Every structure is written in C-alpha cells, then in structure tokens.
C-alpha cells in the first residue's frame with residue numbers, strides 16, 4: 001500500500017501544474033491497482049485526471065483532421081487506467097460527433113491467386129475475378145466453403161500469405177497501388193482480444209499503439225469507434241472470456257474487433273466473415289451496424305458464407321464465387337432481377353437457386 005501511495009504522490013507531483021493542480025481532483029482518483037472485487041465494475045480510463053485537462057488548448061477539428069495544440073497533453077501511464085471504482089463518467093462530447101470518413105473506391109481486375117503446394121498452375125484458388133467497391137457501400141464476397149472468398153479478400157487488401165502469388169491488378173481511387181498502413185482496416189475471422197480490459201480500455205490501448213498524434217485525438221477516435229459499432233452500452237464492460245470469466249457475447253466481441261480497426265479511421269474496411277458463429281438476431285444487428293458504418297462514407301468489403309433474406313437485402317453489391325470462379329458480380333437488385341427473369345419470386349428462392357448453382361459448379365469443376 002505504501003508503494004502505491006508513493007507512486008500516487010509521484011504522479012501528483014509530476015502531473016500537477018498551474019493548469020491542473022492535484023487539489024482539483026479528489027484523492028480517490030489515484031488508485032493504481034484495481035480494487036479487490038472491482039473486476040465486475042470496471043472503470044473507464046476517462047477517470048484519469050488528464051482527460052479533464054481543460055486548460056490545454058488542444059482542439060481537434062472533426063472531418064478536417066487538423067489539430068491546433070498550444071500544449072501537448074501527456075499520455076497517461078497505462079497503470080493509471082486501472083483506477084479505482086468511481087462512477088461512470090458521462091459520454092464525452094466526441095461521442096456526439098457523427099463519424100464521417102472519406103471512403104475510397106476499390107477496383108480489382110483479372111485477379112487470380114495461386115498457392116504454392118497446389119498441384120497444378122491451373123489450380124488457382126481465385127480465377128480471373130473482376131469487381132469493384134465504392135465509398136459508402138457494402139460489397140460482399142459470397143460463396144460456399146473453400147470457394148476462395150477469404151483468399152480474394154486478402155488479395156484485394158494486399159495481405160496474402162507468403163506462399164500465395166497474385167496476378168491481376170488492384171486500383172485504389174483509380175491508381176494501381178498497394179494499400180498503405182492506416183488507410184485500411186482488416187478484421188480476421190478470429191481475433192484475440194484482451195479479456196481483462198473493458199471495451200473502452202481495450203480500444204484506447206489499440207489507439208495508443210496504432211496511432212501517432214495527441215491524446216485528445218485518440219480519445220475522440222475511441223469514442224467514435226464505440227459509437228460506430230453501437231457499443232455504447234458495453235463500453236465499460238469487461239471483454240472477459242478467459243479463465244472462466246464470463247465475457248461479452250460473440251456478437252459484441254466481433255463488434256469490438258471491428259471497432260479496433262475503426263480507431264485508425266480507415267477508408268476501406270475488410271472483414272472476413274463478420275457473421276462468423278453469430279446467431280440470426282446478432283447477425284442482423286451486426287449487418288445493420290455495418291450498414292450504418294458504410295453510410296458514414298467508409299468502403300466496406302467482406303466475405304459471407306450464408307445469409308438470411310433480411311441480411312441479403314442490406315448488401316449493395318455481391319461477388320458470388322464458386323471454386324474460385326466469379327459467377328456473378330453486380331448490384332443486389334440486379335442479382336434479384338436476374339433471378340426474377342428466371343422466374344424466381346423471392347430472395348430465399350434466389351438464395352436456394354444460387355446455392356444449388358454453386359453446388360453444381362463445385363461438383364463440375366472440383367473433381368480432379
């Protein structure tokens with residue numbers, strides 16, 4: 001306890017200044033260790049006194065990304081995040097700011113992927129795929145298992161495994177280029193989260209690790225990400241899920257992994273199976289959240305194995321794969337139109353039709 005007290009005193013002496021005297025902050029704010037039994041009542045990192053450094057003339061202009069800082073706020077030590085049990089702070093102003101991102105158009109042309117170890121060159125995992133994704137829209141890569149969805153997604157994002165070789169071209173905003181760090185986010189099918197942190201703490205750590213810039217800017221991006229993924233009700237809850245500690249449900253965990261990428265404010269977001277292992281209600285909620293995210297301007301591209309009729313109706317464009325072949329690329333409505341011409345009257349009938357088509361092609365092409 002003495003050690004904690006002395007750390008606390010050190011902190012007070014180093015952080016106290018004319019602008020933020022320690023006397024302004026109640027002494028109960030200076031706990032460095034989580035109190036015993038407080039695991040179920042986690043504390044927001046915003047309880048750190050430095051969040052309230054109102055005298056620091058730091059302003060972040062949303063959308064314009066410009067920062068005017070007379071004094072640079074000091075990042076808090078990570079130990080200070082484990083503060084004691086204090087009442088939850090009100091949502092900061094940043095949370096009320098609507099997220100607006102300039103998306104980017106993505107075009108892939110004659111994209112093919114081979115993987116070392118496959119028997120023949122003709123055994124391409126993805127074969128001559130063409131398509132595009134526009135800002136503010138959701139483009140989904142659909143197909144049965146092992147049809148090459150993840151491989152195509154990784155190829156577009158430039159994140160193929162070293163044993164894979166890509167052919168064809170990818171254009172970002174009309175320029176043949178690789179995606180730069182920070183301009184895009186990639187959410188894998190399974191991600192590891194830190195169960196001993198709350199959602200807000202975890203996102204804040206991610207922001208600290210991934211982003212340059214000022215502390216208050218990180219605060220705003222974290223709150224934006226929480227808001228964008230509808231995690232407001234869970235922001236102060238422990239992620240959990242380890243050592244028999246009950247944690248967030250799968251749907252929320254998945255949203256946290258997506259929010260982790262959003263702190264980078266990516267222009268393009270790639271998600272491998274956002275509905276992986278989600279029940280139908282969580283799947284619909286996830287898709288509605290993603291649709292909302294797309295409406296802020298972000299370009300969303302993701303893979304999906306199967307979809308309910310309701311979820312299907314939310315997609316803007318579909319790239320339908322079967323054994324690496326692109327069977328259809330176009331707008332969802334056009335896809336429905338095609339099915340209509342074929343006397344298919346409902347989305348579920350169309351999905352059945354597509355599934356059957358995939359199976360036929362799979363059997364036709366997959367036989368060695």
Ligand SMILES: Nc1ncnc2c1ncn2[C@@H]1O[C@H](COP(=O)(O)OP(=O)(O)OP(=O)(O)O)[C@@H](O)[C@H]1O
Pocket residue numbers: 115117125143144145146147148149150151152161163305
């Ligand atoms: N690194 C790799 N090494 C060897 N083969 C691979 C590798 N990655 C993918 N493949 C093969 O490529 C094919 C397509 O895999 P991919 O994961 O892209 O399909 P998918 O449609 O995403 O399937 P699923 O949804 O079942 O994961 C599979 O036959 C898979 O075995």
